Amino acid sequence: MITPSSAGKTTLLALVTLFIAVLDSAVGGGDGHEWGYDDHNGPKKWAGTCKSGLFQSPIDLKQSISHLRNFEPLVFFLYDKPANVTMKNNGHTLKLTFEQSCVAQMAGGGLPAAFSLAQIHFHWGSEHTLNGRRYPLEAHFVHYNHKRYDSLGAAVGKEDGLAVLGVFYEESSEEADNGIVDKLLEHLARVSDEGAEFKMTSKMRAEELFPEDIDKFFRYRGSLTTPECNEGVLWTVLEKTVPISSAQVYMIKSFPRQIFACKSSNTTSLSGFEVYLWQ
Numbered sequence: 625m626i627t628p629s630s631a632g633k634t635t636l637l638a639l640v641t642l643f644i645a646v647l648d649s650a651v652g653g654g655d656g657h658e659w660g661y662d663d664h665n666g667p668k669k670w671a672g673t674c675k676s677g678l679f680q681s682p683i684d685l686k687q688s689i690s691h692l693r694n695f696e697p698l699v700f701f702l703y704d705k706p707a708n709v710t711m712k713n714n715g716h717t718l719k720l721t722f723e724q725s726c727v728a729q730m731a732g733g734g735l736p737a738a739f740s741l742a743q744i745h746f747h748w749g750s751e752h753t754l755n756g757r758r759y760p761l762e763a764h765f766v767h768y769n770h771k772r773y774d775s776l777g778a779a780v781g782k783e784d785g786l787a788v789l790g791v792f793y794e795e796s797s798e799e800a801d802n803g804i805v806d807k808l809l810e811h812l813a814r815v816s817d818e819g820a821e822f823k824m825t826s827k828m829r830a831e832e833l834f835p836e837d838i839d840k841f842f843r844y845r846g847s848l849t850t851p852e853c854n855e856g857v858l859w860t861v862l863e864k865t866v867p868i869s870s871a872q873v874y875m876i877k878s879f880p881r882q883i884f885a886c887k888s889s890n891t892t893s894l895s896g897f898e899v900y901l902w903q
């Protein structure tokens with residue numbers, strides 16, 4: 625049963641405001657982006673590697689076609705440390721950056737190195753699917769190999785340059801509102817304009833965005849899912865999902881597609897992809 629909380633009502637208001645803001649900018653002559661998620665500039669129109677690449681993400685993950693591996697467990701450093709977080713509407717997605725004196729890292733799990741967390745962002749409508757199933761929300765934790773490259777930008781498109789962690793959020797009728805998702809939804813109105821930033825008023829731990837257990841995960845080499853769609857990305861996608869409430873899914877689905885959207889798989893055959901499932 626869903627009892628709309630006062631936070632929910634605030635969020636609904638925020639949504640209306642956001643929607644009007646987006647309409648405004650559309651009427652006012654477009655957002656100036658070369659790529660987006662509309663018919664005229666969406667994934668079907670993306671060029672270069674996005675079209676011709678051989679290892680393009682996302683893909684449909686399946687236990688049945690995956691090679692089972694016993695990687696050592698994933699290890700997360702400083703994901704448990706409360707940090708100041710800035711939310712940003714970059715015109716394509718909601719992006720979170722963590723301000724920490726020492727940067728959070730992901731390692732282990734068969735990764736060739738430790739990778740530093742650069743940003744977290746969201747796709748409303750998951751990009752990866754699990755056994756053909758699309759979830760309402762997918763978070764991407766973007767990391768780069770800081771031993772080999774100075775910055776995220778320098779690591780893009782390089783062998784072993786990027787490691788992205790994908791987490792699915794699943795609708796659950798029994799669940800209460802997911803606290804951390806509510807916190808994000810609640811502040812969205814503050815970043816309704818493209819380029820707008822908002823420093824969250826309370827600290828957040830990156831691991832709050834994780835499911836209960838992170839033991840099982842898929843691993844494969846793919847690409848970024850936004851132009852230039854650079855390949856060489858080491859993907860880790862957790863098999864376990866994070867439950868969110870039906871009310872939250874409803875709110876997420878009401879967002880305008882041009883800000884929060886996803887690239888669907890254009891991979892008709894998974895031959896060539898080596899997908900591993902750790903268990």
Ligand SMILES: *[C@@H]1O[C@H](CO)[C@@H](O)[C@H](O)[C@H]1NC(C)=O
Pocket residue numbers: 667668675676890
């Ligand atoms: C899928 O990729 C092929 C090239 O591999 C391209 O010709 C086709 O237009 C793409 N389809 C979509 C839906 O993006």
Ligand SMILES: *[C@@H]1O[C@H](CO)[C@@H](O)[C@H](O)[C@H]1NC(C)=O
Pocket residue numbers: 708723724725
């Ligand atoms: C977090 O933000 C608060 C308030 O803006 C600031 O006083 C504090 O120094 C920040 N902490 C870190 C570690 O950046």
Ligand SMILES: [Zn+2]
Pocket residue numbers: 745746747764849
């Ligand atoms: Zn992404």
